[in-house]
Structures are given as structure tokens and as C-alpha cells.
Amino acid sequence: MPIKIAGSEELEKDKDVYYIQPLEGYCAKFKECQFEEGVVNVEGMIMKQQNNLKFFINVCHCVEIPPPLDDYTEDILSEKLDSNMEDVKIPMSVSELHACQTNKNEDALKVDVLINSSFYGSRVADSLFIRQFIIVVACELISEKHKITLDPSESIELKNKKHIGELMIQKVRKTPAEAGIKEIKDEKIILLDDENKGDGVTFDEFEKIVHGKEDLPNVNMYINQATRILKVNITLSEDVTKEEDIMVKMNSDRIVVIVHKKSKAAEMYSRFLMDYNKAKLKFDSTSRLLSISVPVIMPSIPLFGDTFVQSHEDEFMESSDMNFAMLTDVNSQRAIHTIINKSLNERLLLLICDRVCHEEREEIPKVIREFSKDLGIRKTNSLHFHFLLKKEKIPHYNIENFVGNSTMSLLYFIGEKAYPYRGPLDSKKDIYQFLMDREQRNMRKLKTYEDLDLFLSSINNDIDSNFYTLYLNFKNYKKCGPFGINSFENAVKSTDLEVVKPIKMEVEETKEILVIIEMRLSQVKHKQCPTLLLIHKGKYKEIPLIFSPRIIRKFIEYAVDNYYEIEDTWTKIGEPLTYIQLQYLVDEHNIQDLQYNKKFIAAAVIGGFAILLLGFSIFWALNGA
DSSP states (O other): OEEOOOOOOOOOOOOSEEEEOOEEEEEEEESOOEETTSEEEETTEEEEOOTTOEEEEEEEEESSSOOOSSOOOHHHHHHHHHSOGGGOOOOEEEOOOEEEEOTTOOEEEEEEEEEEHHHIIIIITTOHHHHHHHHHHHHHHHHHHHOEEOOGGGOEEOSSOSOSSOOOOEEEESSOOSTTEEEEETTEEEEGGGSOGGGOOOOOOSSEEEEOTTTSTTEEEEEETTTTEEEEEEEOOTTOOSGGGEEEEEOSSEEEEEETTTEEEEEEEOSSOBOGGGOEEEEETTTTEEEEEEEBOOOEEEOSSSEEEGGGGGGGOOGGGGOOOOOOOHHHHHHHHHHHHHHSSSEEEEEEESSOOHHHHHHHHHHHHHHHHHHTOOGGGOEEEEEEEOOSOOOGGGHHHHHTTOSEEEEEEETTEEEEEOSOTTOHHHHHHHHHHHHOOOOEEEOSHHHHHHHHHHTOSSSOOOEEEEEEEETTGGGGOTHHHHHHHHHHHTOOOTTEEEEEEEEOOOHHHHHHHHHHSTTOSOTTSOEEEEEETTEEEEEOTTSOHHHHHHHHHHHHHSHHHHGGGSEEOOOOOOHHHHHHHHHHHHHHHHHTOHHHHHHHHHHHHHHHHHHHHHHHHHHHO
């Protein structure tokens, strides 16, 4: 819808710091560490030196930390190390000390080290030599900041974990005043502030760049991580001199700027859903700069007992989901946008070709329509199709690894997670079977209250090491919105952990089922809405179904890895009811229904009035006599 140019309201001023959510990279383990002063401060508490205390370094990345000024390859780094170390400059940030636990539930310490995302993706991720070099630098920083000595030669890179413990949000100053962001020079570590300002490596804004100048030459888009305000700056042509020359069209994920009512000056897709009705626009005729400021839609939802703001969604995102490498092709941008919007609560088949591939574009949608018809897939949970003519590398969602050197590839997306089809693209039968395998996941179903009661009793112990997702689908879910079913189904289908067993129950609202849920799952908040529980060792946690499948999946994966850290927020399943207890509580429900039955209430009211009228008539009759 068209939006008129607003007044010259100033865009919100930025703050002095970044609040950075690290993206996982790799983890190095040290079997022991030495406290240089005998004690260290861990989360506000003093810890004394302990024998064989393990230490972990989570090497993470983000876009806020600037990349090195030089492009360091293994060969260049080797030459620098052998000749002149003072030329090696890698911006890096070290977090505070945090306590964590090993897989054997042993106490340990860890820090999160931040480097630039582009540098990590292009040089660090695939080079064991550079990864080890980063550990050497990190050990120097940890020694200076926390007074802990680590031996880099004794470090062990973990193969099955990318991080230990929770990756904590780091607060980093834009222009560092402390030893948080530093770089290598001689044997000492110096601040970036001490560097020559002419190098141009500065923290300009408290914002995360979504699209940069390389993407659209006249457009910069930013997301403010504190206020969740999306800002777009567009430089218009010289013939645009006043606000009346400009028209801006917006919806929840797209912005189009039209000048002189005929030519398109810019068109872009947002990585985030926008509350476009609250957009504010400002045009500076001198610089010809159009500024758009619009809130990002992210409601607050209770999760861990406190308020879990959906802006914290980044905590649970995969590293591939947050790859901010620039995409220069509009078709690539549109494909990523489609993946985001169509795979969260539905599913998407993405056909990627390096040529037009007309035949596949025609035949694959036919297979999808046939498959959807056979399985009775409704429009509210559709299986979508999108075609991408690939002109550049796309690092998002692991697409490059799946596509490789293939000229044509087919990917199935669910919950923003990709699954590649490995069969021939001209085989309708194989594509149909691929869809069947992805859509029909093994899911145990409970039918009666006895099934539910028996299930809760069978897992109410410490022996079973599995996690269970229990989805209670109440029949009157229309009162609660349609999101629950899709969220659960997609979350389960995109969770590939063998220890997670999905359970589903179509709840007929009998008194027996309601009593069992009320007595054994007493902390379930909405007993008449679709409810998703994660259960482990006789305890359960309710997961809000208004989260996207990706967030539900990532929470499940997080809970599996960190159960003992969050166990105290879970609720113990109630004890089984005897037959007599069950019947007694069912009878109580029946009595309550009778008490509040509208027909009985109406009859009682009418009867009451009748008795009053009879009493008055008798009184009048006696009084007359």
C-alpha cells in the first residue's frame, strides 16, 4: 500500500555499544588451566584454583567485529609468523568467564571469542592451521584479560560440538576502551583505538548490516538490534528534488520506491517482517537521501518462566541462517526471502538451475500437486514450489554444499532447514517417494485416556534417556488460531535427533482426559488449545506454539544439549491416579457441569420466580381473608 512521505522526524539515535549474539564456529578444549593469581572471578563469584579443571574456548563470529585489513591465507600467515609478527592484525573480542559442564557433568570454565563472520567463513572455517592460530591468539588475550594461562599446544578441537554451554550475548563498545577488542602487534596486544584512523576500520553504527552497498549501489539497509527498528537509506537520482516526486509502496516484507510516478528507483526484500503501517519517512533534498524507519514485528512470549523476546530468536538460529554474505542478484535475494516465508509454517521445494530448465520447472510442480492431492494437504499447510536461476554462490542454509557443481538441484525446505533430493530430476516416481519420506515421519499416536495415562507413567522415571515431544491437539483449536498444528508438525519433521521421539494425540475432550491432564500435567497453561510439551526423565516443559518451527526445533536441540542447566525450570509429571481417584474427579467435573449448565440455571431461575410469586399470592390471599 502507498505510504506518504512523513515529516522530518529524526531517526532514533544509536547507542554506544553493540549487543552481539555470537554465531557458533568451533570449540577448543583444554584439559587444564592455571590461575595466574590463584583465583578468578566467575559470574561475580570468586573461584580458587582446582586441579584438572577443564577450559573451553568457543570461537564464534559476528558481523559487528570488523574483518582484518589484510586477506590472510595460510601461506601469508606462515610468512608473517616466520618474519614479522607486528604486521598480523586480527580484530577479536573475548567474553567474560562463564561456568559450564562437560558431557560427564564435570564443572568447567569457558569463554566466547568473537571474530568477523566474513573472515571466519572465507579463511578460518576450512583451515585447521588458521583455526589453531586463532586459538594461540585467544590464549594470549585470555591471559591478559582473565589472568588464566592456557597451553595452545595442548588444545583439542571438538569434532561433535561447535560450542560448549550457552553462547552469551556480548556487550562490546563501538570504540573499545578496554581489552575486549584487540589485535596482534609484536608480543603485546593493543587496542584498535590506537590504530591509524585512516585505515577506515571503525564501528560506525550500532546496527547489523543486512544489505550493503555491494548489493544495491544506492541502498543501505540496517537492523537496530536494541530497538528492532529496520532502517533503509536510499540515495535517489539528481532529478528528484522534493517529496512530491517520491512514492513508497510497502508490505510486510517488501519495499518499492517509485519516482515521478513512473520509474522504479529501488526495490528490496527485508530479511524481517515489517510493521509497515508504522513506517516513518524522511527526505533530504540536499543530499537526495530518502530514509525509511520501520519497526520489525517481534512479540514477547513467555518461555523459560521469564519473558523470552522473539528478538532473541538469533540465539537458536543455525550459523547458515545468519550468513550475511552479500547477494548481488535480485533472484537470489528473492529465493532467500521465499525460503524464509514459505518454509517456516509450510514447506518449500526449491529448484536451482544454472540454466532455464523449462521441462523440470513444468513437471516438478505437477508432482507436487499430485502428491498434495493424494495426501489431502490443505492450503493452510501447503507445499510450495520456487525456481531459482543461479548466478552466484549462495552461502545461506548450506545451499552451496548441497548444490556443489551440479547444474540442477532440488532442495526440500522445512522450518528453514534444507534437505537435498539426490535422485534423478526426470523421475516423477523418485521425487514423489522423496516427498513421502520427508512428509511421513514416524510418529507414535495416542488415542484414549488410558494411552495417555500409560505413556506418562512409562516415562516417569530416570532410566529412559529419550526426550519426547507430546503434542495434545484439542478439537476446538479454532479458538486458539491455526498456527499450532503447522508449528508442531514442521518442528518435528525438521528435528533429526534420534533421542527425540514424537508423540501426538487428537484429544477428545472427555472428562477422563481432562482430569489426567489437570492432575498429571498441572502446569499446562492452555488446556483447550494445541499444546506442545517436551518431556525428559519424568519432567516436562511447555513450548509456546506461536514460535516458528525453526525456533521450536532449535529450543528442542538446545534443551537436549543443555538439559541439566535448565532442569530446574521443568515440572515433574504428577503421580498416576487410581481408578477410584479418577472416577471421583470425573464425577466432580460432571457435578460442576451440572452446576453451570445454562439450562439448569435457567430452570432454577424460573423455579425461583415461581416460588416467589406463589408466596406473594398466598400472602395476599391470607391478608384478604
